[in-house]
Amino acid sequence: MGKVTGFKEFERQDEGYTPVKDRVQHYKEFTVPLSDTEITKQGSRCMDCGIPFCHSGCPLGNLIPDFNHMVHQGEWQKASWLLHSTNNFPEFTGRLCPAPCEKACVLGIIEDPISIENIEKNIVERAFQEGWIKPQPPKTRTGKTVAVVGSGPAGLATAQQLNRAGHTVTVFERDDEIGGLLRYGIPNFKLEKEIIDRRIAILEAEGISFKTNVNVGLNYDVEKLHEFDAVVLCGGATERRSLPTPGIDADGVVQAMDFLTQQTKVLFGKEVKDQVMATGKDVIVIGGGDTGSDCIGTSNRHGAKSVTNFEIMPKPPGHRSPTTPWPFWPLQLKTSSSHEEGVERNWLINTKEFVKDENGKLIALKTVNVEWKMVPGERPQLIEVAGTEKTWPCDLALLALGFTGPEATLADKLGVEKDARSNYKAEYGKYQTNIPNIFTAGDMRRGQSLIVWAISEGREAARQVDLYLMGKSDLPSKDVTGDLVAL
Incomplete structure (x- = not known):
């Protein structure tokens, strides 16, 4: 698929971002698209690998080598048809999916994998732009x-x-x-x-x-x-996770999804009573996943005084861990665009107390460093490290702990x-x-x-x-x- 020698000739290129100082001033998307010529080159990198694993890594079974080949040939409308044959909403996955397909890419064993997610996004955006995506009501109704x-x-x-x-x-x-x-x-x-x-x-x-x-x-x-x-x-x-931690009821401890939902509603002119704002505050986001990252980006746009991130798990390695070999989803450090906008990231840290003032307002977090004890055949044990207690000033704690x-x-x-x-x-x-x-x-x-x-x-x-x-x-x-x- 693609150009036979394309993976040797072209390096992976990803979309760029507008400068941090500019993008934190607004809530619009801030990616800088690649040119059509460059996207075509990215499609040309797709190898004729015999047994592709990319569409097995994809839960949708997307026909990835096929639409890459169409992009390589400039057949964008055919690429759109192939993409939509397995994926109803590539405009969502092309922006938000962590791309397990790329982690299963055969080229990814030795080089940077094909930029499948970005190619997908460009196909669907081209299809909307050209008017190829049209309503297709059924010809007959079943009565059901x-x-x-x-x-x-x-x-x-x-x-x-x-x-x-x-x-x-x-x-x-x-x-x-x-x-x-x-x-x-x-x-x-x-x-x-x-x-x-x-x-x-x-x-x-x-x-x-x-x-x-x-x-x-x-x-x-x-x-x-x-x-x-x-x-x-x-x-x-x-159903959102919480913490069995003293002081969790403090004024200033907020569920991440409430924080994010409020901001989006306000952005579109909807009434939100007592919106939680990070402006001028020391913000601590507890949880290192995508929702935590979203809270970091939103806090920076509010104009937070400082943003800190806590994660109870160890810091992942910078490259694929041997415990998650190809083509499995890798244990690997992820740095999002929100992280790049400003945050202090901390791993192996556990919150012991949310400290309140006499009025019940959050003023600090008490933490301790931890480590995980691994015993074969048993569940991992969380061990506190003696002498590592610390108090962090905090006006707003966002709980991004999943569901x-x-x-x-x-x-x-x-x-x-x-x-x-x-x-x-x-x-x-x-x-x-x-x-x-x-x-x-x-x-x-x-x-x-x-x-x-x-x-x-x-x-x-x-x-x-x-x-x-x-x-x-x-x-x-x-x-x-x-x-x-x-x-």
């Missing part, structure tokens, strides 16, 4: 109705696939806008919301009905779901079984709960995961719903290895 609860990437993918099969689909979203965590959980500087809006316009034109401010089980009786022939629960894993699972309300009211991790129970590949006409997909089924997994599960669940309703299905599917199944 489906309710999709949740409008994140899993719910949207489920809805589009079922609509293509001819079913009448209604999507329920409890927030005031469509998109789930894409809308309010991802900062605008990583995903401008107009990107979501243009795709929703396509889905609406295809015949999908969206209902916002509908919280099924609270302001919408679950009994009404029985009016649909099938129901797909795609509500996400939204424990989905909220139980819907499962309890519908009688859906849950697994040992509190996820809604449904077998992978089947997506059917203990109630035959109720299915579940995405984070609600598998727990906190990636956008690319959510889209994959939504597509797979849609096929299973179609099979349940019609006894057969022409929707595409994958087997458990990620390979496309011939129809």
